[in-house]
Amino acid sequence: MSLLFDRVSLSLGGSPVLHDISLSLADGEQAALIGPSGAGKTSLLMLANTVLRPNGGSLQLLGQAPWSLPSRALRALRRDIGTVYQSPPLPPRQRVVNAVAAGRLGRQSLAAALAQLLLPRDTAAIEAALARVNLADRLWERCDQLSGGQRQRVGIARVLYQAPRLLLVDEPVSALDPRLAEQTVRLLTDEARSRGATLLMSLHSVELALAFFPRLIGARQGRVMFDLPREAVSEAQLSALYADETPHAPPPTPTPLPWQRPC
């Protein structure tokens, strides 16, 4: 099992976010996580990449229980988990080459990491990762010189370069136009398949989820409503999933990162 949630629950700042989530993904499996805003999709992914720690239940990632590992082993586990974030966490003044190279910091000594800041290494592989998101020519530019969509693709290039065994992707196409969105989802699913990595991706677009993923997990108000092969998902289940979106959980406007605020 690449990912195993057993009755996992999570509260943030005292208010419950996820209830009793049980979920498993086999090695190499691909699944899409869908549901309305505020359903807890991002929180679920942040549990799976160990940014958040559950309040109840147990979880295993790549066959290990992260929160009972000593810190060295946790680090070793983390380097095999890659995340694409909805707002790419890139320092604005950092150059694209370093932003992508940072994907492999878990495999490097501190000295090598620092030396690489001064004298970029392995630029061929970094450039290749960027080429797959059509950004090879931006290698030496600064992240704040890129558009929102381009930064999102730099974030994707970083996990391509990291080459993790468990790939978690949070709404990777929010800043992309429809054609590029489809291309990007295809790129990530192909990448995961060719390396045998496990892929869990949250998507706003049900169409993209149905088109690319054999398995759909529907989440709503912090619970899993259904977890089915795509053929078994009915129209009624989908409309129930997205029914009257607002009353309980007002869609949390994601707090913009400081450098993304309009000046």
Added chain:
Amino acid sequence: MLSPTRDPAFGQRLGATLLLLALLAPTFALTGFNPFVLLRQDTWHVWLGFVAGFLPPAHDADFLAEVLRETVTTLASATQGLALAAAIGLPAALATSRALDAARLTAEPPSRWAETAKRSLRGLLVALRGVPEIVWALLFVRAVGLGSLPAVLAIGVAYGGMLGKVYAEILESQPAEPARALAASGAGRLARFAWATLPQALPELVSYSVYRWECAIRASAVMGFVGAGGIGQLIDTSLKMLNGGEVSTLLLVFLLLVALTEAISRLCRRALDSRAGIAGIAVATLAAVLGSWVWLRQGWPSDAFDLAALDHFAGEFFPPAHDAALLTSAGRGILETLAMSLLGSVLAFVGGALLAVPAAGRFGVMLKGLSRLLLNLLRGVPDLMWAALAVLAVGLGPAAGVLALTLHTAGVLGRLFAETLENAAPEPERALRAAGAGRFSAFAYGQLPQVLAQWIAYTLYRWENNIRIATVLGIVGAGGIGTQLYLALSLFQQQTAATLIIAMLLLSWAVETLSRVLRRRMES
């Protein structure tokens, strides 16, 4: 593996690094500052003994009574000095501020005579604030004798130049329409100020004056080093007698005094919101000025204001000396000053960065509190006091100056650096940690790129400041061109002193111009 990298920024970075190293290398020789001494065990042994000598703080009743007396004198000198500064600065601002010019407010043609007069007045203000206040104090000690009077005059003159400029700028930053309406109906310059500009500008004028008062107290506390009374004089005496316990009591009292004035100034700013508060500030100011006059007046010689003698004293500075030997040694002094400021600023960058990381709370609450306390101590003690202490620790000369600049600037920068760290977005670093990066690697790739440019900008700004400070550290024996000035004035060589003061002015003017040009180029 020395294959040429494809990194287009590589050449520029290498160039900048080599330039910094090339500038830095000679500073060690010029200042005699040996960083490796810091790593030797016996140095630390000596220093720990030095610090141990500061404990326990002296606390016998006689000494404390004297400390209290001199603390009041310090406070009174600052207050009296600022009153004098306002008496110089306010009329100068009224005369020079463009906000009150009829020619700018209406279509009235400018008077050439008035414009020339204003220009020369502005030039005079530049000269007043260009000479550091401690140099003014040194000059006034020679002119009117020891005591608190030279401190009052020095603060009055130097801050008068500053207030004149800043008051004028504050007036200029207000909306012009009210003054224009009055000018159009024939009101004179003073009427325009009193009825149109003052009501708008008053809160800002008061708030800036209170800030300057805080600065004046720090300045007044170090003026004792040149014999101008107050708490600094006690520190100077205690240092010379190697009485560490007394020095630490005095430093504590000084830090308390600074904290007290900061609290008062916060209170003033809050009082500005209401009319009753403004009236309260006015009454308190009047009481403080009168009280400090009464307190100080008893100590001043009755013939202190002998204008003919002052005039004669000023005349002794002309013409400035300009023999080749003096110019060469002044040049060497300037070089030493620059070397001190550069090395001190670079070391302060390192020290500030090392302290900022725990001060931003990255290693737990304990270390955060400790490093903040240390930063406050480093920043709270003025550079001249650090210099006096450093002279005791490492001996006379520029090495002490480097140490003093490093300590004080590390405190200033460390606090600013910690603030930028706290304001930086945590997401990039957290993402890297989640992908298995170590603590330090994640910091270097996630946080550092967000703050480094700001850190460098702060350091450059402080370096500019440190050049000015380094010119005066020699007054307490910590090297640089100030050493020569102190010597010349001690030997009554006023004409030599005049040349050295001009050299200081030129240096600070050159630095200001250079930094303005660089800043403009960086922004474009």
